[in-house]
Amino acid sequence: MVSCSQEGRNVSAIPQMKFSLAIERKGITGVIFNSPLPIDSVLPDVKQALSIGGSAVLIAAPGAGKTTRVPLALLEDGWLEGRKIVMLEPRRLAARSSAAFMARELGEQVGETVGYRVKMDTKVGVRTRIEVVTEGVLTRMLQADPALEGVGLVIFDEFHERSLQADLGLALTLEAQALLRDDLKLLVMSATLEAEPVAGLLGGASVVRSEGRSFPVETVYRPRLAGSELEEAVAGLALEALRAHEGDVLVFLPGIGEIRAAEAKLREKLRGYAYDVRVFALHGGLSAEEQDKALAPLPAAERKIVLATSVAETSLTVEGVTVVIDSGLMRVSRFSPRTGMARLETVTVSAASADQRRGRAGRLRPGVCYRLWSAEQHSALSPRSAPEIMEADLASLLLELAVWGVGEPNELAWLDAPPAPAVQQARELLVQLGALDKGGRQPTGHGRRMAELGKHPRVAHMLLRAKQLGLGGLACDIAVVLGERDILRYSGGQAPTADLTARIDALRGRGPYAADDGARRRLSEEARRLRRELGVDASEGTRAERGDERSEQVNVRTERGDALGRRYPYVSDDGVRSDDCGLLLAFAYPDRIGRQRDSGKYLLSGGRGAAFGPGQALAREPWIVVADVDDAGADSRIRLAASVSLERLAQHAPEMIDVEAEVYWDGEAKSVRGRERRKLGAIVLEEKPLGKLPEELRLQALLAGVRAEGLELLPWTKMARQFQQRAEFARRHDGTWPDLSDEALLATLDDWLPDYAEGMKSRSDLQKLNMKELLESLLPWDRRRRLDEDAPTHWTVPSGSRIPIDYGDPDAPFVAVRLQELFGLPETPRIAGGRVPLTLHLLSPAQRPVQVTRDLASFWRDGYFEVRKDLRGRYPKHYWPDNPLEAEATRRVRPSR
Structure with missing residues (x-):
């Protein structure tokens, strides 16, 4: 129904x-x-x-x-x-x-x-x-x-x-x-x-x-043994299924590498097998003809095993299939906005994908699905995979939106809006490639041409720049190779290589490495079509076509070569130069140009670290460009790269090299310093002291130094601190007063310090400031006058002494005064227009505290006589009257009369 x-x-x-x-x-x-x-x-x-x-x-x-x-x-x-x-x-x-x-x-x-x-x-x-x-x-x-x-x-x-x-x-x-x-x-x-x-x-x-139609499919859970190889498990189970069931077998594997390994294992096991069984691969990297062979039905006497990626999950019926073997794995591209790099990850399928795969066995008749995991593991699968827009590199999307006329993705309707960090990362890349204007909202003419090519912006930028240099043919070859996981086939003890040039040679049928025949034919046809689309000759990019005198002028590091006897910059028989490949890669990956910092380790222009695995000839090159890394750990493992020379980058991509004047605060010297730097992204090429410091940059660096070091960098005198504390006391009891706290002064540093710091560069220069006068200038004239009234600096006691008032605690300002100087004073003195009583620290003749009070009348009445008894015993020569309210205050041992 x-x-x-x-x-x-x-x-x-x-x-x-x-x-x-x-x-x-x-x-x-x-x-x-x-x-x-x-x-x-x-x-x-x-x-x-x-x-x-x-x-x-x-x-x-x-x-x-x-x-x-x-x-x-x-x-x-x-x-x-x-x-x-x-x-x-x-x-x-x-x-x-x-x-x-x-x-x-x-x-x-x-x-x-x-x-x-x-x-x-x-x-x-x-x-x-x-x-x-x-x-x-x-x-x-x-x-x-x-x-x-x-x-x-x-x-x-x-x-x-x-x-x-x-x-x-x-x-x-x-x-x-x-x-x-x-x-x-x-x-x-x-x-x-x-x-x-x-x-x-x-x-x-x-x-x-x-509701659809689906024949019944039996589900069998066959968890793979811990430590066992996937291809061995798949091959053994496929042959078991052929013996136990009618029809053909469809095997889901995560990627091309696993398909090739399983195919080799199956062919090995099928030697001498009683039935006529054919093995097909099915993935997006195959030619149309090869894909059609995997889908087409076979004669009745033959059976087949199809090894497929997720491409076979939906919209396809693989004729004859009644058995599905599901590895439970798939390969997805995950983009990291933090690093600006995408990486392929092998992940567990979602429950929805597993059900789609299972359904392949029941399209035409009843079938069976073997799952290489347990029922318990199946119950823990996520219901469905995350939308690609939440995890992908958004550079292509953002460029398309800009060409469409949309500056911000949120101007359109989405089921899931693109994540802001990935959008920002994409925007920065497109600006760097010249596809968007500096504001990152409007497409440039170059950006529109990039979008018309329908390639990833990195590749499109490389193709257009390569065409200008007469390297269009080579760029087309690089573009199709970058879209393939790996076309090389290693034999005779050959070690895997990360060198892109080796793949271009193999694509052109040259060099020491061989390419997979099917992949080479398919990629060669793609490259030819791309050349026609780009409007370049097939031979563009070879030394002979360019008449490249530079081949005689290259700064070749003559004594360094790889295990195959090649030297860098390597030039193959048909003129493919390794630094041509590197230059073109640099157009596509300006954030992945690397300078050697240690044996096999590189600092990339984007700020990340990267390293070759052992035995890679390119690891000896001082400069490389990285096309593929695993983005794992502090130094990502380099999978694909090419060498390049800094000279060629400077010649053909001068926009990548910035010359900047940097004026900064030197924390050790406590001074402003300046330097001129030539930089390629995060890589500093050259650095030298800057002569005259630009005034605006000097001031910015000085202010940054004060923020970093704190206001203690300034010459705070006791009087300056007291003025600040008095102003804070006034503000505590009347919120209309300006805020002169350290926090407020730091927050408003740009507003008050520049007027007093002209020409200053160091802490010693700052010591010339008069902080009290500076703080006074931050108060209007009428407030300065009121400050003396509401928050006086001193209080004159009955003995005639002027005692300084301590405002360190704005809630309880105090004076420390000898008890004898207060005789005759009946009440606690008040400030702030009589609103705030002073706290009295009563001292002995030896200036030692004997009592703290904010209620002097109560002290005379209830506490004085106990204190007098103690003080008379310790200071018998001093004057300790019976009635302190009628006695004469004195600064001496006894009153003068």
């Missing part, structure tokens, strides 16, 4: 039925689908939802048929008015496969009614009405034509994968719909997505649900 809700109304369920679609158009007669699919029963609801609203959400279980049936069913709806349907697929393999399936259903070839556009491959024609595209292609279409003229419907398929480009494409399409095309309709399709947030994002879109 299925259900549909439209704008709060329930639409009655419709049972499954055979679906007939008749398309009457030039060249197409009636087409009938005689094999029913679960999605057929809700197609009327999808049609109705789109006809009455601008958007809809379709939730259909895996195997329901939504990817291939929905576009065809909607093709001749009246509201479409003959316009195109554009359907997004997250993966190239699924895009090509679904387009081919729909074309077959129409009895046509791909490129007629149904076509596709994917990276480096397009099959569309003038009659094409359904275009299946990958998400980056939609972004390019929108940037070229924001109104999407000629398009009536955009479908976002498998939206639950939440790829970065899918989120971006939806955000841009929503704005195009809102501002330019209110007749443009959107359909979001998914298998496991929570529909309500997406429906809300689409403005309250209708939600249609289909």
Whole structure:
């Protein structure tokens, strides 16, 4: 049963039925689908939802048929008015496969009614009405034509994968719909997505649900033994499954490396095997032909094992598969805003991904799924994977938004807004690449050209700069190699190398290392297409084509070579120079230029450390550029790099080298110092003392020094401190007084010190300041006069002595006075207009405290006689009257009379 809700109304369920679609158009007669699919029963609801609203959400279980049936069913709806349907697929393999399936259903070839556009491959024609595209292609279409003229419907398929480009494409399409095309309709399709947030994002879109069709799949938990190799476990279990079950086997592995290892192990185990078993790899790095071989059915006598990455999770049916073996692992790219680097991580799949993989075994008949983990571990899996936008490098997204006309991501509608730290990191990189203006909001002309290439901004910048230098052909080779994990095949005891130049040589069929044949053919074709797109000759970048006299002028470190006898800067037979590669890499990775600081260890221009593993010839190079690191620990392990010379960087990328005058506070010398530095990012190339200090920088450094050292750096006299304390006392009892506390003075340093610090550079200069006069200047004239009245410096006691008042505690200012000098004083004296009593520290003739009081009258009445008794015994010659209120105050032993 299925259900549909439209704008709060329930639409009655419709049972499954055979679906007939008749398309009457030039060249197409009636087409009938005689094999029913679960999605057929809700197609009327999808049609109705789109006809009455601008958007809809379709939730259909895996195997329901939504990817291939929905576009065809909607093709001749009246509201479409003959316009195109554009359907997004997250993966190239699924895009090509679904387009081919729909074309077959129409009895046509791909490129007629149904076509596709994917990276480096397009099959569309003038009659094409359904275009299946990958998400980056939609972004390019929108940037070229924001109104999407000629398009009536955009479908976002498998939206639950939440790829970065899918989120971006939806955000841009929503704005195009809102501002330019209110007749443009959107359909979001998914298998496991929570529909309500997406429906809300689409403005309250209708939600249609289909239960789908899935044959029963038995789940078997087979945890891998601790310490066992993944490829061994997979190979053994695959052969066991072939013996125990009918049909073919689909194995999910995290990446290409594991696929190759498992493939080698399987081929070893299959020697002498009784059945005819074929092993196929299936991942995004294969050519279209190789991918199609893995998907196609085999003759009845043959069986196959398909080793796949997550590319086979959705939108694909691998013919003949009844057994799934799931490693429970996947490889994802994680970006660190802290370091500005992305790294590939092998992580545990989510429960949703595990269910998607399990469903592959039940697409066509009952099946079985072996999971290489326990039931207990399965219960601990996260429900779903985090959206890519929350963890990815956002440089491409931010550039696309800038070209679109959006300076801040929050100007658009998102299911999950891009994280601010990653946005800031991307903004800084794009400014560094010259793609955005210095404000980081507007695209430059160079940035617009970068966006048109549809590559990551790093690669696009490299391609454009390389073309200017006549190195475009080499840059295209580097670009395709950077998109591949590793094309090299090591043999004969060869050690793995991190040298990019070795890979370029292998791609061109030269050098001591061999490349995987399939990868080399595919990447060579990609490089040729990229050259055509960039408009460069295939030979651009070789020494012969450039007439490179520099090859005779290079500062070659002649006595240093690697294990293969090469010298750096290395020049291969066809003219590929290692420092050409390094120069181009520097355009792409200006934050990863490294200078050697120790054997094999480098400081990168972005401020991070990086290091080669043992046995790498490049580890002896003084300057390198790093393309790939693992971003682990204090010194990230370098996986891919090329050497470069500082001279070439200075010649062809002078914008990378800054000359800055730095004026700073030297904490040891307690003085302002100046130096001129040539820097390449965080790398200091040269430093020398700065002659005359710029006045503004001198003052800023002096103020910074006072902030760092504190106000104790200034010449505080006793009188200055007393003035500050008196002012604080006045403010404590009247909040309208200015704040002259240390904290306030530091906070307002820029407001009062510059007027008195002209030409000063050191602590000794600051000692010339008169702090009391300086503080007095911070009080208005009338407050200075009132300060003397409300907070006098001294109090004259009955004996005639002027005793200083201590304001260290603004709540209890005090005077310390000998008891005999207070005879005849009946009450405690008061200040602050009589509001605050002075605290009296009563002293003996020897200036030792005998009593502290704020109530002198009470002391004379209740405490004096006990104190008098003690003092008469210790100081018998002194005057201790019976009645202190009638006695004469004295500073002497006895009164003069």
